[in-house]
Amino acid sequence: MARIVLKIDVDTLRGTREGVPNLARIFDRFKARATFLFSLGPDHTGWAMRRVLRPGFLKKVSRTSVVEHYGVKQLMYGVLLPGPDIGARAAAEMRAIHEAGFECGIHTWDHVYWQDNVRAKDRAWTVAQMQQSHARFIEVFGTPPVTHGAAGWQMNGHAFEQIDAWGMHYASDGRGHSPYLPVVDGRTLRHVQMPTTLPTLDEVLGVDGVDTHNVAAWMLKQTEKNPHDQVFTLHAELEGQKLAPVFEQLLEGWRAQGHTFATMGDYYATLDRDTLPSYPVTWGEIPGRSGELIVQP
Helix, strand or coil: CCEEEEEEEEEEEEHHHHHHHHHHHHHHHHCCCCCCEECCCCCHHHHHHHHHHHCCHHHHHHHHHHHHHHCCHHHHHHEHHHHHHHHHHCCHHHHHHHCCCCEEEEECCCCCHHHHHHHHCHHHHHHHHHHHHHHHHHHHHHCCCCCEECCHHHCCCCHHHHHHHHHCCEEEECCCCCEEEEEEECEEEECCCCCCCCCHHHHHCCCCCCCCCCHHHHHHHHHHHCCCCCEEEECCCCHHCCCCHHHHHHHHHHHCCEEEEEEEHHHCCCCCHHHEEEEEEEECCCCCCCCCCEEEE
């Protein structure tokens, strides 16, 4: 069958310290290749509660049991507790993943701050945020990052241009159906966007009778007769913790369907850039997620 790219977004200190090692053990058991994208600066998870008035946010929170997955202490960071510096406090866990042979890249500097603000920000703000994460990545890993995957699939044109400025060949910053070249202000950029193609578990849980007992079967139906390569985004805080048993069911099912597991770099190596289509940077909504995000037209 096809490849399934396993892209792990790591949003929090707890996810880095607990979820990431858990996922590494799972991947080792399945001999699965994967890409980890790290949040490298302060953990202000509690700030996300300010989204309470956003359409669809409360519904999503009620479906996905935020307190159960993140913990009360995590939700206090930036509210009643100072936001810990993830890259400073969990550098050893990050390096261990790289040393174990997994591909590593940038998710963001400050997850909630980026996700809630980047769309309307100018070049100076955008580049400053991205350069902080880039510098910290080099400090932690001793080498420049090879890829980027935006927090909450939130970007702006300056951010896409900065990926080019870094010299990255590929990134995964939005949702869509296939690899493409992004177009900003009429200019086609050099790097390839490889969007997330499958729904995330938290987008389908609690919808139309889908729960933790049948969500793996639901997801496997999306891929059982699908010959196309897929990008699946999971989270260290979810699939690396409470949803780990569900994720293992998914891996077992995908392997039984004949799929192979790949990093973002593996996937990029199979592409012919000269034959890829170009699409303008576009915003839109997707089922199960509140607000707009980067989508492929």
